[in-house]
Structures are given as structure tokens and as C-alpha cells.
Amino acid sequence: MAKLITGDGRTHIESTLMRESLVDRRVVAQTNSEREHTILPDVTLVGIGGQSIFDRGREAVLPLVAEIAAVRGKYKLVIGVGGGTRVRHTISIAYDLGIPQGGVAQLVGAMEEANAVFLNALLAKHGSMVMPREHFWELPLYLESHMIPITISIPPYHFWEPPSGSPLPAHGSDFGLFQYAEVLGMKRVIFVKDEIGLYDKDPKRHKDAKHIPRTTLGALLADMPEELILDRMLFEAWRTARHVQRVQIVSGLERGMLTRALAGEDVGTVIEKGAH
Amino acid sequence: MERKTIESTLADTLLTSPSSAHFDYTPTAMMPDVKVIKIGGQSILDRGKAAVFPVLDELVLAKDQYKLLLCCGGGTRARHIYSVAADLELPTGVLAALGGYVPRQNARMVQMLLAKHGGIYIMNDDFEKLPLYFRLGCIPIMTGMPPFGYWEKAGENGRIPANRTDAGVFLTAEVLGAKRAIFIKDEDGLYETDPKKNPKAKHIPRISVDELIERNLDDLIVERVVLEYLKNARFCTELQIVNGMKPGQITAALAGEDVGTLIVRE
Numbered sequence: 001m002a003k004l005i006t007g008d009g010r011t012h013i014e015s016t017l018m019r020e021s022l023v024d025r026r027v028v029a030q031t032n033s034e035r036e037h038t039i040l041p042d043v044t045l046v047g048i049g050g051q052s053i054f055d056r057g058r059e060a061v062l063p064l065v066a067e068i069a070a071v072r073g074k075y076k077l078v079i080g081v082g083g084g085t086r087v088r089h090t091i092s093i094a095y096d097l098g099i100p101q102g103g104v105a106q107l108v109g110a111m112e113e114a115n116a117v118f119l120n121a122l123l124a125k126h127g128s129m130v131m132p133r134e135h136f137w138e139l140p141l142y143l144e145s146h147m148i149p150i151t152i153s154i155p156p157y158h159f160w161e162p163p164s165g166s167p168l169p170a171h172g173s174d175f176g177l178f179q180y181a182e183v184l185g186m187k188r189v190i191f192v193k194d195e196i197g198l199y200d201k202d203p204k205r206h207k208d209a210k211h212i213p214r215t216t217l218g219a220l221l222a223d224m225p226e227e228l229i230l231d232r233m234l235f236e237a238w239r240t241a242r243h244v245q246r247v248q249i250v251s252g253l254e255r256g257m258l259t260r261a262l263a264g265e266d267v268g269t270v271i272e273k274g275a276h
Numbered sequence: 277m278e279r280k281t282i283e284s285t286l287a288d289t290l291l292t293s294p295s296s297a298h299f300d301y302t303p304t305a306m307m308p309d310v311k312v313i314k315i316g317g318q319s320i321l322d323r324g325k326a327a328v329f330p331v332l333d334e335l336v337l338a339k340d341q342y343k344l345l346l347c348c349g350g351g352t353r354a355r356h357i358y359s360v361a362a363d364l365e366l367p368t369g370v371l372a373a374l375g376g377y378v379p380r381q382n383a384r385m386v387q388m389l390l391a392k393h394g395g396i397y398i399m400n401d402d403f404e405k406l407p408l409y410f411r412l413g414c415i416p417i418m419t420g421m422p423p424f425g426y427w428e429k430a431g432e433n434g435r436i437p438a439n440r441t442d443a444g445v446f447l448t449a450e451v452l453g454a455k456r457a458i459f460i461k462d463e464d465g466l467y468e469t470d471p472k473k474n475p476k477a478k479h480i481p482r483i484s485v486d487e488l489i490e491r492n493l494d495d496l497i498v499e500r501v502v503l504e505y506l507k508n509a510r511f512c513t514e515l516q517i518v519n520g521m522k523p524g525q526i527t528a529a530l531a532g533e534d535v536g537t538l539i540v541r542e
Contacts, residue, residue: 092284
């Protein structure tokens with residue numbers, strides 16, 4: 001049993017980090033190791049875009065619901081939903097009002113909640129459930145019962161969103177989902193958007209935008225397109241991440257693309273972590 | 277199947293593009309007069325009553341003059357958790373979430389000691405009720421940890437979460453719109469080398485963020501991320517580190533005197 005140590009005025013519990021400054025690089029490096037334990041490595045996280053899918057209504061959502069229902073039990077899935085136009089509107093009004101950046105981050109999650117409920121209403125008879133994102137310790141129960149948990153994507157940084165150079169909160173939904181997958185040791189994340197993946201510029205604005213079917217994190221970090229379909233912070237976080245090896249972007253508007261991605265096919269855009 | 281969008285200045289932008297950020301943005305300072313104060317974990321709370329009582333006594337004397345928001349650090353129990361979790365090779369996010377329990381315990385203890393003076397324990401979720409608590413003359417006490425938890429990014433160089441209680445307290449000050457955050461530790465602030473290991477270490481009364489970053493010290497008195505945040509902050513541009521073991525330092529700091537060490541963005 002660890003001892004209590006006194007003598008310098010403080011009462012310490014004996015541990016390798018006792019009395020050390022946790023800012024000391026050498027001390028921090030001691031906590032590193034080659035391996036890392038993976039908590040739920042066989043689960044796939046699927047993110048469904050807010051503006052790209054939900055805001056398009058039944059024509060986009062219902063076929064996706066059918067695709068997800070069809071793979072129930074075949075894969076262990078967690079579904080994350082984005083916010084969409086309501087988030088953009090929230091941010092727009094908030095900035096106009098002068099809401100501080102942390103306050104904006106606090107506000108956006110609420111607009112994702114509605115999409116989680118919409119999706120759940122449609123999938124419930126196929127075994128879905130809305131799961132508060134912090135309840136992932138219950139995932140083994142849900143996944144063993146072949147349930148499809150649906151969660152919101154935005155991370156809970158809330159008022160404590162760190163100031164970024166731009167007025168927009170940097171830690172958005174795509175980052176939130178990525179981080180969810182990473183902390184649970186998942187190997188892959190699939191984002192369902194309304195484009196067949198990554199392009200060198202926004203294909204909605206530029207007719208000559210080139211599709212990128214396959215790339216690596218290293219290549220992207222070296223030459224990041226200015227207009228990105230995913231949060232920039234996702235790639236930042238991926239640099240030091242250990243578990244997610246593959247981020248795939250598919251179009252939810254192309255029937256069957258998600259199913260193929262789940263089966264391991266390299267459709268859409270596949271970004272591999274690579275030897276970084 | 278067109279997208280049903282709501283018209284707004286941001287309706288069609290990619291929120292990820294840096295060039296999408298050209299608004300006329302003047303953020304409001306929500307409660308700039310609040311004194312956001314960190315009570316150190318290892319430096320003060322782990323010392324027990326010998327350090328804690330005098331610190332709390334000084335704060336209580338000031339409570340009618342200022343709005344005090346007390347945020348607690350972690351300390352040795354958090355270190356023990358990080359140590360065990362790192363040994364089990366668990367991800368950084370797990371360390372961050374578990375480490376968060378300790379400052380909450382500390383905040384609860386401080387609340388019990390300050391209850392008769394109006395101390396109340398608040399959670400991150402209660403943050404929006406601060407105006408009520410101050411109007412009633414309370415001293416709100418909360419964790420210093422930010423709520424990132426499992427969403428804390430994997431460490432660059434090891435498993436210790438980068439955003440701990442210094443970061444949390446800074447971010448609290450920043451979102452409230454307070455210019456300065458006060459950290460009560462057990463030293464007069466920053467020194468050229470660790471004064472606990474070198475009794476002749478030279479004290480630094482004031483230093484800029486840029487200079488501190490440039491010095492690239494192996495060890496720092498404040499979490500590294502805070503220096504980066506200070507560079508981008510809109511409101512909180514000053515950190516003051518004072519010695520809670522010296523009677524009067526806290527009182528002086530609350531009065532706006534530049535005691536201890538000031539880390540400022542110039």
C-alpha cells in the first residue's frame with residue numbers, strides 16, 4: 001500500500017510523480033511508453049454531418065437510416081451527429097451580440113441534440129438509443145446487446161474553450177468525434193458528409209476542385225487545403241494520437257457508400273495516419 | 277434535396293477555414309470585476325491547516341470588498357492517479373478525467389471550511405449562476421480543472437494532460453472577461469531555477485509571455501499551454517503568482533499590487 005510521506009510541510013502519497021513538477025518535460029516523459037492500452041478497439045465511430053445530411057431532410061436521412069439499420073449487429077458502431085445550419089446561425093448571432101468565445105462553445109452543443117433525437121426517432125425500432133457522450137463506460141452493455149448508440153459530437157470544452165487566433169471555437173464536432181474514438185482506442189472513424197470526400201478546395205464553390213481519394217496525415221499537415229471538410233483541430237490532435245489509424249470521408253447522398261466503407265472498402269477519401 | 281439553411285452571415289461558410297473569420301467581433305467581458313483565484317493543490321492544500329487556514333483567513337477578510345471566485349488545484353492525489361494510470365498505459369484523456377476528481381474534492385473541503393462565511397461549492401454547470409451567488413454575498417468555490425476530461429488531446433511527450441488546473445483557472449478568467457488571474461502558491465512566484473532545490477535561486481518579479489516561451493525552460497511554474505493561451509487571449513492577459521505562505525501577499529494582490537511574479541502579455 002502506498003505510504004504517506006511528510007517532512008517538507010506537505011503530505012504526499014508515495015508515487016513516481018510525488019513532489020515533481022508536472023510541467024517538467026523530463027517528468028512528463030517518464031509517463032510515456034511504447035504501448036497504450038486500447039479500451040474498445042473494435043468499435044467504429046460514424047459521424048453524420050449536420051449541414052451535409054440532416055439539414056437536407058428525409059430524402060437524405062431516410063436512406064442512411066436504412067443503411068445503418070441493415071448493418072445492425074454486423075459492426076459495433078457508435079454514431080455521432082453534427083449540428084448544421086442551426087449551429088452556424090447560433091454562432092452568427094452570438095458573435096454579433098459579442099458573446100465571448102467560451103460562451104459560443106457552450107451554446108453549440110444544444111443544436112446537435114436535436115439531430116440526435118431525430119435520428120434516434122427513426123432508428124429506435126432498429127435498436128438505437130441516444131447516449132449522453134460521457135456515458136461511454138456503458139458502451140459494452142449497449143454494444144453487446146447490438147444497440148446503436150447515438151451521441152452528439154461536440155466536445156465538452158464549454159466555457160473553457162481555449163482562445164484561438166480566430167473568433168471561431170477551434171474544438172468542433174469533427175475533432176470531438178475523433179477524440180472520442182481515440183480515447184477509446186478505436187482504429188477508424190468514418191465521416192458521412194455530402195461530398196465524396198476531401199478535395200483540394202471547396203467543390204461547392206470551385207468547379208475545378210480535385211478529389212483526393214487517398215492521402216496521409218503527414219501529407220495533409222504539410223500541405224493543408226484552405227477549405228476543409230473537417231475541423232482543422234482533428235488533424236492537430238491526430239498528430240499525437242496513438243490509436244486512430246484511418247479517417248474515411250464518404251458521401252451519405254450516394255446510396256451504399258457508408259456500407260462499403262464499413263466493409264473496409266477504400267471509397268470516398270481515406271486518410272491514413274501513416275508513418276508519421 | 278437542398279439543404280434547409282437558416283439565413284445568417286455564416287450560413288454557407290466552412291467553419292474550419294481561417295478566412296471565414298472576418299466578422300466585426302467585439303466580445304463582451306461577462307464579469308470582469310471577479311477576482312479569479314487559484315488555490316494551489318500541491319503547494320497549499322496538501323500542506324493542510326498550516327497553509328490552508330491562513331490563506332482562507334486572508335480571503336475571508338477580503339470577501340466583502342471583492343467578488344472572489346476560488347478555484348482549487350489538485351495535488352498529490354492527482355499525481356498518484358496519473359502515476360497509476362500511466363503505469364497501466366491508459367490514454368491521456370483517461371488521466372485527465374480521473375485527475376479531475378481531486379480538485380473537486382479539494383473544492384468541497386474548502387467549501388466546508390468557508391461555509392459559515394458564505395462559501396458554496398459550484399460545478400461547471402453552475403457557472404452561469406455566478407451573478408446570483410455574488411449578489412447574495414457568497415464565495416463560490418469550484419474545481420480548477422477544465423471540463424475537457426476524456427476529450428483532452430493525447431500528450432506530445434507523455435501521458436500527463438496538458439490542460440490542468442492552471443489552464444482551467446486561466447480559461448475561467450478569460451471567459452469571465454477578467455484581466456488578471458491570481459495563483460496562490462507556496463513561493464514568491466517565478467525564479468531562474470527551482471528555489472526548492474536551489475536556495476539561492478533568483479526571483480523574477482515580472483516577465484513577458486514571449487520571453488518566458490523563448491527561455492524554453494525544462495520546467496515552468498505554470499502549465500505550458502497557458503502561455504500559448506495568453507498569446508491569444510482577449511481578456512485575461514496577466515497571471516499573478518503570489519506566496520500564500522506569506523501573510524499579506526494575497527491581500528496586496530487583491531488590491532491590485534504587483535506582488536509575487538507577474539506573467540504578462542505585452
